[in-house]
Amino acid sequence: MDFLIELGTYMLENSSELLALAGEHVMMVLYAIGFALLVGIPLGILAAKFKKAAPVILSLVNILQLIPSLAMLAILLIYFGLGNSTVVIGLFFYSLLPIVRNTYVGLKEVDASVTEAGRGIGMTPLQLLWKVEFPLSIPFLMAGLRVAAVIAVAVATIAPYIGGGGLGSEIVGGINLQNDVRLYAGAIPAAALAILADFLLGIFERKTKNRFAN
Amino acid sequence: MIQLKNVNKVYEDGFQALKNINLTFEEGKLNVLIGPSGCGKTTTMKLLNRLIDYTDGELTIDGKIISEIDPIELRRQMGYVIQSIGLFPHMTIYDNVATVPKLLKWDKAKTKDRVYELLNMVDLDPEVYCERYPNELSGGQQQRIGVIRALAAEPKIILMDEPFSALDPISREQLQDQLVQLQQEINKTIIFVTHDMDEAIKIADQIILMREGEVVQKGTPREILTNPKDDFVREFIGQERLEKAQGLPPMTAFVDANFPSVNVEKSVDDLIDVMVKHKKDQMPIVDNDDKYLGIVSLYDAVRKHDVVLRDLVNPDIIAYRETAEVEKFVASKDTIAPIVKEDETFIGVLDQDQLLAVLHDKIEPKSGVRS
Numbered sequence: 156m157d158f159l160i161e162l163g164t165y166m167l168e169n170s171s172e173l174l175a176l177a178g179e180h181v182m183m184v185l186y187a188i189g190f191a192l193l194v195g196i197p198l199g200i201l202a203a204k205f206k207k208a209a210p211v212i213l214s215l216v217n218i219l220q221l222i223p224s225l226a227m228l229a230i231l232l233i234y235f236g237l238g239n240s241t242v243v244i245g246l247f248f249y250s251l252l253p254i255v256r257n258t259y260v261g262l263k264e265v266d267a268s269v270t271e272a273g274r275g276i277g278m279t280p281l282q283l284l285w286k287v288e289f290p291l292s293i294p295f296l297m298a299g300l301r302v303a304a305v306i307a308v309a310v311a312t313i314a315p316y317i318g319g320g321g322l323g324s325e326i327v328g329g330i331n332l333q334n335d336v337r338l339y340a341g342a343i344p345a346a347a348l349a350i351l352a353d354f355l356l357g358i359f360e361r362k363t364k365n366r367f368a369n
Numbered sequence: 370m371i372q373l374k375n376v377n378k379v380y381e382d383g384f385q386a387l388k389n390i391n392l393t394f395e396e397g398k399l400n401v402l403i404g405p406s407g408c409g410k411t412t413t414m415k416l417l418n419r420l421i422d423y424t425d426g427e428l429t430i431d432g433k434i435i436s437e438i439d440p441i442e443l444r445r446q447m448g449y450v451i452q453s454i455g456l457f458p459h460m461t462i463y464d465n466v467a468t469v470p471k472l473l474k475w476d477k478a479k480t481k482d483r484v485y486e487l488l489n490m491v492d493l494d495p496e497v498y499c500e501r502y503p504n505e506l507s508g509g510q511q512q513r514i515g516v517i518r519a520l521a522a523e524p525k526i527i528l529m530d531e532p533f534s535a536l537d538p539i540s541r542e543q544l545q546d547q548l549v550q551l552q553q554e555i556n557k558t559i560i561f562v563t564h565d566m567d568e569a570i571k572i573a574d575q576i577i578l579m580r581e582g583e584v585v586q587k588g589t590p591r592e593i594l595t596n597p598k599d600d601f602v603r604e605f606i607g608q609e610r611l612e613k614a615q616g617l618p619p620m621t622a623f624v625d626a627n628f629p630s631v632n633v634e635k636s637v638d639d640l641i642d643v644m645v646k647h648k649k650d651q652m653p654i655v656d657n658d659d660k661y662l663g664i665v666s667l668y669d670a671v672r673k674h675d676v677v678l679r680d681l682v683n684p685d686i687i688a689y690r691e692t693a694e695v696e697k698f699v700a701s702k703d704t705i706a707p708i709v710k711e712d713e714t715f716i717g718v719l720d721q722d723q724l725l726a727v728l729h730d731k732i733e734p735k736s737g738v739r740s
């Protein structure tokens with residue numbers, strides 16, 4: 156009980172500081188996810204459209220995902236140095252797999268009768284992709300985005316090890332100083348952020364799913 | 370005109386789906402492909418819009434080899450109703466129907482008029498259905514949307530793969546009538562796949578009966594009914610229909626030329642007088658040139674007798690040409706069959722008592738022998 160009161164007081168007293176860290180945390184995640192969408196969606200489309208490219212692309216993003224997070228950040232550190240941008244690059248790599256894979260699966264799942272109708276009434280392959288296949292894969296993409304966002308929020312907490320900021324600063328600070336209050340003051344908002352992202356994107360995902368379900 | 374000469378199709382897995390197909394689909398004719406499941410109807414259809422390519426032989430459209438026609442252009446000029454409907458689930462009904470006009474960059478107003486016209490044609494109120502999504506429609510309604518999506522850009526050739534299979538008998542009849550009417554009015558070339566012999570007999574100019582990738586017999590409904598080539602054809606048509614059809618004289622033989630008609634300029638009260646006098650509950654309506662316009666039922670006339678006659682006319686009950694085959698009426702579920710000349714001039718109405726008598730004579734002695 157005492158601990159909770161202590162924690163509450165600490166968080167209240169440092170609320171503006173904590174808010175700034177949370178903001179920084181969110182920004183890193185947003186950048187990473189944004190880039191991952193920019194790169195991942197085209198990769199997913201390539202994989203779905205070219206049978207030969209699919210295994211190459213999918214195994215590549217799979218391998219990226221398998222590298223332990225600290226190791227990944229350490230490797231990136233060698234090439235990009237300390238700082239938030241290195242963190243963003245790392246998060247970007249982690250977000251890639253769910254986005255590429257789900258874009259790929261989403262496109263593959265489009266009902267054959269629907270694509271046949273599109274082709275049959277004279278859509279070019281590109282029109283078919285943009286007007287029919289891609290829109291129909293969005294529910295899958297949304298699911299991938301949700302997973303990516305949750306992973307990114309979590310992994311971003313180790314940013315301080317490579318000179319980044321965000322809520323991880325409180326956690327790492329707390330660990331180093333063996334200060335539980337600080338540790339929790341960072342961990343609880345980080346967990347809340349992950350849950351929030353999961354929840355909000357989940358709503359979005361269900362909305363798109365309902366719309367397209369047939 | 371579409372022509373297939375010695376066309377074969379072997380699928381990638383080595384299965385030969387079409388064997389030496391020779392067919393001609395003439396312009397402005399309604400051609401029906403019929404046959405047991407798996408006999409190659411859909412395959413034949415997909416050759417025509419290049420969704421699949423044939424293995425060898427020759428396929429020409431208006432004399433041009435099909436492989437030299439750009440497939441995208443080709444498909445946009447050819448309506449295609451696919452067997453599994455295939456509506457775009459993420460688009461509203463409006464956008465679904467407007468797909469091809471949009472691809473062809475029609476202007477907005479024209480597209481909208483066309484979509485509304487088509488929705489009304491299939492009895493779906495545009496105000497209600499335009500903004501709905503396909504999963505908010507019943508199966509039969511979806512199928513109707515699939516049909517009008519193919520008609521939207523007024524293609525000259527229409528491919529329809531079992532387009533009415535999910536419809537109840539009444540809307541099915543209605544759409545069949547509309548299709549026949551459409552085809553007569555605008556001279557479309559239609560290739561229509563069905564499993565239903567009654568449907569084929571009713572709408573076809575040419576029936577093509579297929580089995581295991583081969584054409585078994587082709588010809589007008591009359592030719593097939595009166596001259597089935599072998600036991601397979603006979604079995605497929607069914608004993609009952611064969612007996613009905615054996616040697617039926619054409620429409621002209623059954624014209625009741627004394628059946629009255631009423632000029633559309635007359636008042637509804639005049640109409641009711643005529644109907645009561647002649648004891649008719651349905652009355653053909655004609656214009657000043659004696660051209661057939663439609664039917665008015667006594668029920669409608671009595672119920673709404675304060676409107677002008679023109680508004681009561683139901684144009685959906687189509688007239689038969691005097692040269693038409695009487696089987697068409699037998700296969701339909703219409704209750705009255707107005708008969709017109711080539712130029713739509715009203716001649717009379719099919720005399721159903723006489724028709725029944727002929728049918729009766731045909732069936733009675735045979736069933737006596739059979740039992």
Ligand SMILES: Nc1ncnc2c1ncn2[C@@H]1O[C@H](COP(=O)(O)OP(=O)(O)OP(=O)(O)O)[C@@H](O)[C@H]1O
Pocket residue numbers: 380381382384386405406407408409410411412413452
């Ligand atoms: N892509 C394919 N690869 C191999 N065989 C195929 C392929 N598509 C169809 N077939 C085969 O070709 C034959 C004809 O198929 P098709 O779809 O033309 O039949 P259909 O007459 O339309 O049947 P239904 O009335 O059931 O729709 C069938 O035996 C089918 O299994």
Ligand SMILES: [Mg+2]
Pocket residue numbers: 410411412452530
């Ligand atoms: Mg088929």
